[in-house]
Amino acid sequence: MNLSPLIDELIESFRCLPGVGPKSAQRMALQLLERNRPGAARLSQALDTALASVGHCAQCRTLTEEPLCRVCSSDKRDDSLCCVVETPGDVYAIEQAGSYRGLYFVLMGHLSPIDGIGPDELGLDALFSRVESGKVKELIIACNPTIEGDATAYYIADNLKGQDIIVSRIAHGIPVGGELEYVDGGTLSHALAGRKRLAGGAQGE
């Protein structure tokens, strides 16, 4: 029996959230209406405001309500470092880790010709001209270690050959706190291939 079209529409609307199936959506809708109407009103208001105001940073393309995001417009960041990530969520993750002091460039995706996502969609022209302008000394590529992320990383590195700039990629290996026994084979291979010399022999490359 169709109990209430308005509640059904609300349940259906919650399905747009990542990781929310029919049961969770129903629980969210009913719980808000039963017990937390101020919370529901606040959520609706926050959605409206964010939708109306949040756009992309003119320099790094991350999500922000200002013309330049707070990282790009800060004078406390090291503008000789630029970290290339796939999504604004990656920027949040790196900022929350708290050890990086450089700037970002957000691709808003990865190369995926099958979905029609090429260099133009990722704003790579803007990235390359930012590099050519000369401030950036090191470009740290932090694309995800997937096939598309790898392809994107190689494409960027390839296009910057011959430029006077270091292009690096963040390390892939065993997560801190992880146990070797439970780590998948691909990660182990990366960890072995990326091993670092601790002592003995000639130092460094």
Next chain:
Amino acid sequence: MNLSPLIDELIESFRCLPGVGPKSAQRMALQLLERNRPGAARLSQALDTALASVGHCAQCRTLTEEPLCRVCSSDKRDDSLCCVVETPGDVYAIEQAGSYRGLYFVLMGHLSPIDGIGPDELGLDALFSRVESGKVKELIIACNPTIEGDATAYYIADNLKGQDIIVSRIAHGIPVGGELEYVDGGTLSHALAGRKRLAGGAQGE
């Protein structure tokens, strides 16, 4: 670094949803803004409409945008049966099971003196006067099998002693598809105490 007050407010607003922690809330906010703005607009609209229109059914107290909910106003339901549940979510669950054809009464909670929830808050006067009006022949109590749910069930049954009405409680036992080995002790005790005779001896009670 505080990246964006508007996005932070949106993330914080998502925390009002049940089962949503800081990481999920961040993922929801960023994913909607990056990839599904129409979905976000629809969610905001559905929240506003539901908040403005959804109230309680005058007869059974469930959530509905109409004066009487669709179950109470239907002429295809058996009005001699009334099922007492704690929340509108319980009504959804029973309706989705699809085998019940009677009406409901929604307590919107359970007796919990420590939280100030007594018989008045649960609308028990309305329930008792509905029983006294005479249409209901059987009251099926489907409160949750918790301490508070049990207390609520006993309170209702106790107050209806002497009335010409059957008061029953839904069965507690092994869930269909459950394995005996993995069922907790309380459920097993209930299942044993509530056993039904299949053959032999005198029939019935």
